[in-house]
Amino acid sequence: MVNVRLFVTDFEGMIMKTIYKTNQWKGYGKQNYYWNEYRLDGDTVHKIKCNRFKYFDGDESVWETEEKEVESWAKDDPDMPDWLHKYL
Incomplete structure (x- = not known):
């Protein structure tokens, strides 16, 4: 099951x-x-790897989220995965 969401x-x-x-x-x-x-950013699709982890900061446990861009394609790039075209 995959979650699809549209927001900025x-x-x-x-x-x-x-x-x-x-x-x-x-x-x-x-x-x-x-x-x-x-x-999606204009005509470019970015693949972002997100990581959420919990750590102890001395007082309490804190959830932290990190994001890192690992790949990007232009809308008309033939190297972009075919399944991704239906979401554009």
Whole structure:
């Protein structure tokens, strides 16, 4: 089951619309999860790897989320995955 959501996010100063989100997977740590999001910024699709983890900051446990762009394609790029075209 895959979650699809459409909303605007800010990633390193760029305003992008999330067009597809994969399921969350459990990472290597006890409370560590990751997923991929595909975001549209004008004519460019960005694949963002998201990571959510819990750590102890001295007072209480805190959830932290990190995002990293791992790949991007132009809308007409033949290297973009075929399944992603239906979400544009």
